[in-house]
Amino acid sequence: MESGDEDVAIAALLHDSLEDKPAEISRAEIREKFGEHVIQIIEISSDTPPDFAGGEKPDWDMRKTAYIAHIRNADPALLDVSVADKVDNARSILADHRRIGDEVWKRFNRGKEKQIWYYTEVTRAFQEADYQGDLLQELKKLVKNLQDL
Secondary structure: OOOOOHHHHHHHHHOOHHHHOOOOOOHHHHHHHHOHHHHHHHHHHOOOOOOOOOOOOOOHHHHHHHHHHHHHOOOHHHOHHHHHHHHHHHHHHHHHHHHHHHHHHHHOOOOHHHHHHHHHHHHHHHHHOOOOOHHHHHHHHHHHHHHOO
């Protein structure tokens, strides 16, 4: 993480909580326990609507398109966790691809083309938000590797 502060570390640990376990933890609880800055980072990192309370998530294409648009206008100071998450995910895809080949794409709701589209566009959105730093440079390299598969 670029800034490395305590709020960023807490948000990194909780970044998927509202997407994956909304019935177990709420925005209000996170805000109360960890503060406004932490919830802002988590919300900027989430591709689910603010009112998501569990169950079936909205359509993948709609969620990802909305998330990309959201990132383009985000405060770059809040994006460390989101960029780090995409770096981690892209690294995992590439490592698994080396191990099991194109079978890796069967893990996703959308196949190879849609995943590569998403990583390409979200990387472009981070750039348009004027996010700076080594994490973005790493993500750009990883996305190039995904595109070359």
